[in-house]
Amino acid sequence: MFNSAMAIPAIWWQQGSSASDRLARIHDRLLEAYPEVDRIACALYDPNTDLLKTFINSTRRGEAIHGYQYRLKDSLSLSELASAAECRVIHNIHATVAPDNPHSVWLLQQGYQSSFTIPLYDNGHFIGFLFFDSSRLGAFDTRKQRDMLLYANLVNMTLSSELNAVRIIQASALVARDFxxxxxxxxxxxxxxxxxxxxxxxxxxxxxxxxxxxxxxxxxxxxxxxxxxxxxxxxxxxxxxxxxxxxxxxxxxxxxxxxxxxxxxxxxxxxxxxxxxxxxxxxxxxxxxxxxxxxxxxxxxxxxxxxxxxxxxxxxxxxxxxxxxxxxxxxxxxxxxxxxxxxxxxxxxxxxxxxxxxxxxxxxxxxxxxxxxxxx
Ligand SMILES: [Fe+2]
Ligand SMILES: [Fe+2]
Missing domain, CATH: 1.10.3210.10 (Hypothetical protein af1432)
Structure with a gap:
């Protein structure tokens, strides 16, 4: 059973709010139950260029990273997560992550100690990652991972529906052009x-x-x-x-x-x-x-x-x-x-x-x- 703080906040579905606003509100709700989750961020994947790009984030501690992109194939561990559809928990970031790319360097500088990473899919296609970070060591035990997965599903749904809406607009305009x-x-x-x-x-x-x-x-x-x-x-x-x-x-x-x-x-x-x-x-x-x-x-x-x-x-x-x-x-x-x-x-x-x-x-x-x- 999920505890009551995990209920879907009605405000999530408010029309016309941006995905960033919705992520921030989800984070508010999450912090009531888990004050140690300092950051939630979503990176989107573009299959045409193999680029993973920062998209939305809610950062309560540490400095937000944005305008950042890197090739998925340059991160072996993330590539594996995406193709295997597996989550990754890191209980001790400083003991596990090597500063071998700008994202890792940034991560180490922020003082986050543990993280939980979830790949996101739309109709079976990989669309990006959701990252949860905490400045506490080992913040993501099995029970918390399960609750984070529930939140990840919400983010996934919202992202899919938003991406679909944007795709419908694009596709209908492009079809009209073809005609x-x-x-x-x-x-x-x-x-x-x-x-x-x-x-x-x-x-x-x-x-x-x-x-x-x-x-x-x-x-x-x-x-x-x-x-x-x-x-x-x-x-x-x-x-x-x-x-x-x-x-x-x-x-x-x-x-x-x-x-x-x-x-x-x-x-x-x-x-x-x-x-x-x-x-x-x-x-x-x-x-x-x-x-x-x-x-x-x-x-x-x-x-x-x-x-x-x-x-x-x-x-x-x-x-x-x-x-x-x-x-x-x-x-x-x-x-x-x-x-x-x-x-x-x-x-x-x-x-x-x-x-x-x-x-x-x-x-x-x-x-x-x-x-x-x-x-x-
Ligand atoms: Fe024009
Ligand atoms: Fe033009």
């Missing part, structure tokens, strides 16, 4: 690169902007939808080889409002308006052509009136257009791309910190370009 034959116009690789560049920029400015890992992930997930409104643009304009005349350009620019309508409709049809961070998606679609000096469209918003997620995606989109070959231009070398972005920063159009993020991440950008090349 509209947009594949010829913008490649799948462009969409994947948009996710990767947007994540890279968001991570770089996360501390300054107060972006949580969860928000960073959502920016990356929703960035590829920025041009979803192009579904509504007639082919004669969308696929025109030469430059657009004034009327055609005006028509093309309506893809932003059309995109907003599509997103509103998807959210409404699937009852997903309450999905945490659905506003991030709307902001990206609605504001990815706005410039800081007010010269963008459709609203001519200025500086901070443009949501940070849109400022990030704007820089990512322009960078990708410059650095890739398009029917009307060759791919520019990185240095020329950065010069052009800097010129736009100096002209007051683009967010300088977003451009600085790209410039500081040359190696990562080259890796993304090599991994997500356009098909010849």
């Amino acid at each position: 509209a034959d947009l594949r010829d116009f913008e490649t799948g690789s462009h969409l994947d690169r948009m996710a990767a560049y947007s994540r890279l920029i968001a991570r770089f400015i996360a501390d300054e902007e107060g972006l949580s890992d969860e928000q960073i992930e959502h920016i990356a997930l929703f960035a590829p939808l920025h041009d979803v409104g192009k579904i509504g643009i007639p082919d004669r304009v969308l696929l025109k080889a030469g430059t657009l005349d004034a009327d055609e350009r005006a028509l093309m620019q309506t893809h932003v409002e059309k995109g907003e309508k599509i997103i509103h409709k998807i959210l409404g049809d699937f009852g997903l308006s309450e999905v945490p961070d659905s506003q991030i998606m709307l902001n990206i679609v609605a504001c990815h052509h706005e410039y800081l000096d007010g010269s963008g469209y459709p609203r001519g918003l200025k500086s901070n009136a443009i949501p940070i997620e849109a400022r990030i995606v704007t820089v990512a989109d322009i960078f990708d257009a410059l650095s890739c070959q398009r029917p009307y231009k060759a791919a520019w070398p990185l240095a020329a791309c950065f010069d052009e972005l800097e010129r736009m920063v100096a002209a007051g159009k683009l967010e300088g910190r977003c451009v600085a993020a790209l410039k500081a991440s040359r190696q990562e950008i080259e890796d993304i370009m090599a991994r997500l090349r356009d098909a010849p």
Whole structure:
């Protein structure tokens, strides 16, 4: 029997709250029964890149780690847990864990003495880990492990339903794109690169902007939808080889409002308006052509009136257009791309910190370009 403190708190299911909020409330409840559990954290797994990324955490003692990612294959012990679907208890961290990777070094510095790690699954697919840490030695005896598993199930359920909601939104927008034959116009690789560049920029400015890992992930997930409104643009304009005349350009620019309508409709049809961070998606679609000096469209918003997620995606989109070959231009070398972005920063159009993020991440950008090349 689970004791009464283990009952599912009703507040857990409150609509519209973020996974981080829900994790914090679960932690509150857990602390009533087990005050020695100082931290609960969840890392999400991306099977495409083999990266395990910090996602949400509730940290009451020690310093939270965020914006951190590493390859699952680089941690033998975690790889084994994931494939065997086994939990791991460490009664004495300092006697067991070697400081051989940044995560272990961080763990040792925090003063945690014991931990309990649980792999999470969605429909049989590994989706990440849940970590419980305590500054007390041997905090996780068999009885506690059983109770932590109950909590892990709750976190797993919430994560699965949230991931599914996000996937439904993404999938329906992408299916709509396929129907509209947009594949010829913008490649799948462009969409994947948009996710990767947007994540890279968001991570770089996360501390300054107060972006949580969860928000960073959502920016990356929703960035590829920025041009979803192009579904509504007639082919004669969308696929025109030469430059657009004034009327055609005006028509093309309506893809932003059309995109907003599509997103509103998807959210409404699937009852997903309450999905945490659905506003991030709307902001990206609605504001990815706005410039800081007010010269963008459709609203001519200025500086901070443009949501940070849109400022990030704007820089990512322009960078990708410059650095890739398009029917009307060759791919520019990185240095020329950065010069052009800097010129736009100096002209007051683009967010300088977003451009600085790209410039500081040359190696990562080259890796993304090599991994997500356009098909010849
Ligand atoms: Fe656009
Ligand atoms: Fe784009």
